[in-house]
Amino acid sequence: MHAFSQILKTEARLYLRDTSTMVLTIALPTLILVVLGLIPTLRQPTADLGGQSFITYFTPSLLVVTLAMVGVNVLPTVLATYRERGILRRLATTPASPLALLLAQLVLALIGILISAVLLAMVARLAFGVPLPQHPLGFAAALVLGTAALLALGLLVAAAAPTARSAQALTVPVFMVVMFFGGVYLPRFLLPDFIAEIGAYAPPGVQALLDAWTGTAPHPLHLVIMAVVAVAAGALATKLFRWQ
Amino acid sequence: MPVIEVSHLHKRYGETVAVQDVSFDVAAGEIFGVLGPNGAGKTTTVECVAGLRVPDGGEVSVLGLDPRRDATRLRHLVGVQLQESRLPDRLRVAEALEMYASFYRDPADPAQLIDELGLGEKRNTPYDKLSGGQKQRLSIALALVGNPKIAILDELTTGLDPQARRDTWSLIERVRDRGVTIVLVTHFMEEAERLCDRLAVIDKGRVMALDSPAGLVSAVVPDQRIRFRPSTPLDDHLLTGLPQVTSVTRSGTQVVVTGTGDVLHAVTSVLARNQIIAADLRLEQATLDDAFVELTGRRLTD
Structure with missing residues (x-):
């Protein structure tokens, strides 16, 4: 336990020292929110969006930015780099397990996502009057399961990529698909219906986040799909993961 | 009394036989060299000793323990410096040693070890700002921070300039003087001749000779x-x-x-x-x- 807390402390330090990654993962969604929020028309309620403002409608999609960044970009790149540098293998020669390092990375990813989500919700609420998630329990469930699904996908990428460079190459398309179906590149009401429908089932499950944010209980099927993706990708990653 | 006993070690990767038949003993307190050209099976041999690989045949015993079955116990007793193992760029010298020290039951004092290895002025320097020699010394320090009985050092002076190499050699001798048995993998003749009490010359997965450097020379030539x-x-x-x-x-x-x-x-x-x-x-x-x-x-x- 002492070893794990030391590893976690060290990894947290390294994360804090990497300012650009930290800004990208934690502050980026909030920064985009602020930029969009400065445009007055985006703050007006719109009939097209069922009387919501664009900002209100778009905020859950911004959460996808952090989830995608942490889950399928930072996590696999860090792990693949650690493997390539022989850091995981070196740990395997000590009484500490490389698994401890992997767990520390997952803990940090979760903390980063949590801080980012709270920051986004607070700024959206205080600066632009976007209501806080109206179905807190459903929101928590959607966030946890969506995060789990993306982290598992990230682990799968880290497991499948032989080198740090190929991990980075693999993360790009996965990251873009997640962002696209999450309605980050184009707001979902501009996407064709079938693509928006796919987005509901694609990790991290933006529809469930949106529903919970606006006060509807998330559709159970949406949540179940995320859990299935998390378990399946996680299991496959465990099978494929190499420490060296 | 031997602290490491390897007999008829055999290891293959798919069709390729990496280690054909390797046997040797390492006595307590000696610097034992494993010498051979690249691809001779040196690294595979010591990785089997370190418990990182499972032999396909033969016996390996380290301090009377089985490197696979008693892996947890041995990891407290054997320090390993792997070939081409780096650290995160932003990790500082003292942080790396403190983290590794926390893994062991009875670790060395990281601050003292940093001074002993001449890294005192670099304790707060990030890994990517260290010179090749300093990185290598840090790597050796990490292998020693658990107060091991045996240190396995793989290609420790590869890529160092001649001065840094000589400094590293005297460091290894000082470590031995503290009572640590050292297994040194190398493909540098000068290093083997200068440092090793005994050495095994390995080629194509077999032990070609096993003697002191001087004994080996006089027996062969x-x-x-x-x-x-x-x-x-x-x-x-x-x-x-x-x-x-x-x-x-x-x-x-x-x-x-x-x-x-x-x-x-x-x-x-x-x-x-x-x-x-x-x-x-x-x-x-x-x-x-x-x-x-x-x-x-x-x-x-x-």
């Missing part, structure tokens, strides 16, 4: 050559009659005597008895490099 200029004319028969001498030839005013064993002592005794002074006396002995060529039919290239 026994001939020594003595050159001198005698102060008075010398009758060759004085020397050719000696059992240690194989030949006497002349090169200008120089006499060249070839022989084995304590030929130098035998020749100088004869000269002294005949009141002949040997000017410009030189003894030429084969090097480990020559022995290696003799054993494997090729030269180790750096």
